[in-house]
Amino acid sequence: MRAPQPRPHHRPRTGRALLAGLLAAGTGLVGLVLAGSGTASAGTTAAPNVNVLANGDFSAGNHLSPWTCGPTVTAVNNSATGWDLQGSPAGTDYANCSQSVTVLPNSTYTLTAAVQGSYVFAGVTGTGGTDPSVWSSDSGWNNLTSTFTTGASTTSVSVWFHGWYGQAPFTVDKVSLVGPGTGTSPSPSGTVIVDPTPSNTSPKPTPTVSEGTTGPASPSPSASPTAPPRKHLLTGYWQDFYNGATPQRISDVPAAYDIIAVAFADATSTQGGISFTLDPTLSSKLGGYTEAQFKADIAAKRAAGKKVIVSVGGQNGTVSVSNSTAAANFADSAYGLIQQYGFDGIDIDLENGVNATYMSQALHSLAAKVGSGFVLTMAPETIGMQSTGGEYFKLALATKDILTIVNMQYYNSGAMLGCDGGVYSQGTENFLTGLACIQLQGGLRPDQVGLGVPASTSAAGGGYVSPSVVNNALDCLAAGTNCGSFKPSRTWPTIGGAMTWSTNWDATAGNQIANTVGSHLHAMP
Secondary structure, three states: OOOOOOOOOOOOOOOOOOOOOOOOOOOOEOOOEEOOOEOOOOOOOOOOEEEOOOOOOOOOOOOOOOOEEOOOEEEEEEOOOEEEEEEOOEOOEOOOEEEEEEOOOOEEEEEEEEEEOOOEEEEEEOOOOOOOEEEEOOOOOEEEEEEEEOOOOOOEEEEEEEOOOOOOOEEEEEEEEEEEOOOOOOOOOOOOOOOOOOOOOOOOOOOEEOOOOOOOOOOOOOOOOOOOOOOOEEEEEEEOOOOOOOOOOHHHOOOOOOEEEEEEEEEOOOOOOEEOOOOHHHHHHOOOOOHHHHHHHHHHHHHOOOEEEEEEEEOOOOOOOOOHHHHHHHHHHHHHHHHHHOOOEEEEEEOOOOOHHHHHHHHHHHHHHHOOOOEEEEOOEHHHHOOOOOHHHHHHHHOOOOOOEEEEEOOOOOOEEOOOOOEEOOOOHHHHHHHHHHHHHOOOOHHHEEEEEEOOOOOOOOOOOOHHHHHHHHHHHHHOOOOOOOOOOOOOOOOOEEEEEOHHHHHHOOOHHHHHHHHHHHHOO
């Protein structure tokens, strides 16, 4: 069903769907203080700048509400400094905390936090624009600070902070998010605190600024931080080979991509086994790209709240899981790659057949090994999701308890049946909405259904639609607006998102998917 495209060695071809969207943006919390200014719409009175974040100095003690924190986060009362928040990363727990904060659209806010400890991360997700993420590795007290502007329809964001795998406990204090608000501050002080020095004796040292846009190259953990998730995710496949699309390092992938699927893993001589190595041709095109740099880029993306997974399959993928032994080999080898490279999970893009029984067995075993934060996406061809009796649809339903998103490939398929029995041609909005409707009515949760589209006409043999059509289809499914001639009988406001093949082809086409579809997804309620 695909137009052949030249590929190096034995690697699978493109013309494929992008991965599912999970996940979401950063995790945890770093003591934050946000201060900022906003812009008012024409004809309105500008709202005053206030601290819109509650309990940022943790003076409520053991009552951390409205912060939502992991089990290894506590409030500690230091006799010299007063109440602080302390996180103690352990195993795959990064000591995460987050708080949902009401904000105004088209307004500027500044986040600041007094932090202490090696590898403390802080950020904001759901801004409707560029989500900030900063970090510090200073063992002394210092401030993290970052400024962002909300999107045209953004009314709430998630402020978060967390530590890092295998690192010592960290401390957070004096967190504020300052910008246009109702005129009153929910924090006990009601003012912006830039100096973390408490008002009691034995003050903390005057802080120094220590910030960055991405996390450190090390460590490389085996599980990613659990961040406050976005409601609608953009997934993009990253090509570990060169076929004419723009060669990229993982660090080159735009921040709009919430999930990055590394394509592809290779089959080994062991039944069900997979492996992964960077393609030397790609490395050459990039002027040298080492495994160490690749791992560091993955760690930095994860520190910024993104999910990076390894994709299995592709047009020429030959991985077969058809018995219990193969299922065990698949789970073991996939877990080895996740540990080796720091992936968050796996993408299943097997286009030459799948056995729902044994692949489900393998994926549940893998999920149990990885634990919290495991990401599972799928990118079936359209034919695989036409009926709940198909093996791919059965696999999706069998793994619904651990499934992040299914980004079906809405391309390279010609005309297909929609949920209303109508026949729709690829490359149209009706094709997107009519076929998504089958999955939505077939048992998947709305957040598990994404629209997989090619990034350009060069990325697939057929089925390309402009980013504006993708946005219209998302609006139709979520709110019943901007529909084509087919309009579903109901709406699914929590529709999962979109995926594209590939981030490389998107870069070649001017990053239209990242800029147009990504910004639209992140601004959706």
